[in-house]
Amino acid sequence: MTFNKSGxxxxxxxxxxxxIKTCEVLTQKLESKGFxxxxxxxxxxxxxxxxxxxxxxxxxxxxxxxxxxxxxGINTGHLGFFQEILPEKIxxxxxxxxxxxxxxxxxxxxEANVCTKTDCINLLGINEIVIKGIESKVxxxxxxxxxxxxxKFSGDGLIVSTPVGSTAYNYSSAGCIVYPTLKTLQLxxxxxxxxxxxxxxxxxxxxxxxxxxxxxxEYLYENSILIINxxxxxxxxxxxxxxxNMSKTTIFRLVFDKDMxxxxxxxxxx
Ligand code: NAP
Numbered sequence: 001m002t003f004n005k006s007g008x009x010x011x012x013x014x015x016x017x018x019x020i021k022t023c024e025v026l027t028q029k030l031e032s033k034g035f036x037x038x039x040x041x042x043x044x045x046x047x048x049x050x051x052x053x054x055x056x057x058x059x060x061x062x063x064x065x066x067x068x069x070x071x072x073g074i075n076t077g078h079l080g081f082f083q084e085i086l087p088e089k090i091x092x093x094x095x096x097x098x099x100x101x102x103x104x105x106x107x108x109x110x111e112a113n114v115c116t117k118t119d120c121i122n123l124l125g126i127n128e129i130v131i132k133g134i135e136s137k138v139x140x141x142x143x144x145x146x147x148x149x150x151x152k153f154s155g156d157g158l159i160v161s162t163p164v165g166s167t168a169y170n171y172s173s174a175g176c177i178v179y180p181t182l183k184t185l186q187l188x189x190x191x192x193x194x195x196x197x198x199x200x201x202x203x204x205x206x207x208x209x210x211x212x213x214x215x216x217x218e219y220l221y222e223n224s225i226l227i228i229n230x231x232x233x234x235x236x237x238x239x240x241x242x243x244x245n246m247s248k249t250t251i252f253r254l255v256f257d258k259d260m261x262x263x264x265x266x267x268x269x270x
Contacts, residue, residue, distance in 0.1 A: 003070060003104075003252075008036045008045040010069070012060040014052035018076040022051050022087045026074070029094055045069050047097070047254070053077015054168070058126055058230045061251060066124055070104055070252040072097075079268055081167055082253070084260055093256065102254045108183055108209065110162050111247035114227055117238040123229045124247055127165030130190075130228040131215055131242060132157035134235070137224055138193065144214040145207060154198035156190035160213060160244045165230075167269070175204040177265065183209035185246055209246035216241045 009030055013019035026049065027037045038045070041064055048067065050060040051074045061071065073083030074090070085093045096102060110125045123129060133139040133156070141153045161170035163178040166186060171177060175188035185207045192200035207213060217225050217239055227234045227242065257263070 004044070004046050006044050006046050007034065008038060008042050010041050010045045010048045011037055012041070012048060012050045012056075012064075014056035014059070014077075016052065016076060018087070019051040019056070022074055022076055022090075025087075026051070026090055029090060033094060033098065043067070043069075047072065049074060050083070051076055052083070053080045054082045055231070057082040061126055062230065062232075066109070066249050066251055068252065070254050072254040081264060081268055082164070084254075084256060096256050097254070102256045103258070104252050105180060105255050107164055107180065107251045107253060108162055109247040109249055109251065110160050110165075110185055111245050111249070112160070112227065112229070113243045113245075114234075114236055115240050115242070116236050117240060121236065123227065123234070124249060125160075125165070125229050126162065126251070127168040127230050128159050128161040128170060129230075129244065130157055130159045130169065130226075131217075132190070132226045132228060134224045134226055139225065140198075140218040140220075142216040142218070143187070144216075146211045147214070150205075151199070151201055153189065153192065153200045155192040155200055158215065159186075159188040159190060161186040161188060162246075167265070170204070171269075173204075176206070178206065179261065183246060185209060185211075185213065185244060187213055213244040214241055215244070 013023040048069050048071045050057045057073050074085045075083035112123045112129045114121045143150045163180045163182050166178040170188050173188050186204050188204035222239050225239050
């Protein structure tokens with residue numbers, strides 16, 4: 001994969017004070033090295049730099065329609081699992097960027113095709129897409145993998161997580177951590193009920209990226225389902241089925257330290 005070197009860099013900060021300050025410093029330093037920093041998002045840029053935490057990264061990608069321009073993050077946020085660069089390391093980041101001392105990682109996305117009685121809507125998720133009930137109701141969902149019936153799930157809901165999303169909601173819900181380059185989806189139950197009345201898998205399942213997870217709400221529940229896409233809630237009426245696939249669309253991020261993933265896991269989760 002080759003990327004353009006237009007000399008234009010988009011900087012996308014969130015609204016917090018530290019991010020705006022970091023944006024000013026970064027703009028000045030990049031301009032002094034000959035880069036152009038546009039006032040508005042420029043689709044011809046060679047790099048997108050997000051400033052904030054993971055939430056800022058997720059919003060930047062969604063707001064810019066899953067652009068194929070590579071992303072890198074400067075962490076001024078809480079956790080910043082996606083955000084490799086620290087504000088005090090901006091100088092070495094710029095030097096390494098100019099010297100091409102990085103590799104490009106492809107980020108696999110989850111796609112949901114939500115079909116109602118009248119329409120189908122496509123959603124993309126970086127971390128995950130979740131099916132839950134409205135008003136904290138139990139949901140009853142038929143689950144199929146590549147058209148094979150797996151279970152009738154009853155509980156709070158199901159998460160379909162990407163590898164990069166495996167450390168997010170999935171991890172808090174006892175899902176396992178999946179290295180970002182593995183092409184898989186993870187189906188993780190939220191408070192599954194396993195009793196004489198209902199029987200649901202209690203643990204997550206890792207599904208190959210070329211298989212389809214199909215979920216059909218029980219007839220009575222087709223108007224009581226929420227679809228939550230990277231933390232953004234959507235409500236559709238008359239849902240008949242939702243199919244999940246690993247999307248053909250991917251995004252890219254620059255990684256400067258090849259050991260970052262494992263160091264991040266230790267420093268941010270233990
Ligand atoms: P949010 O406040 O933006 O994020 C919740 C926490 O998840 C923040 O600490 C965030 O890091 C962290 N996070 C996001 N993506 C991550 C990743 N890939 N790996 C590790 N940590 C990650 O919450 P939101 O706006 O409702 O939703 C955004 C994301 O939060 C969702 O995609 C979902 O994965 C996650 N979430 C988690 C739970 C849970 O753990 N119980 C519940 C709902 C949503 P920063 O502090 O750096 O932003």
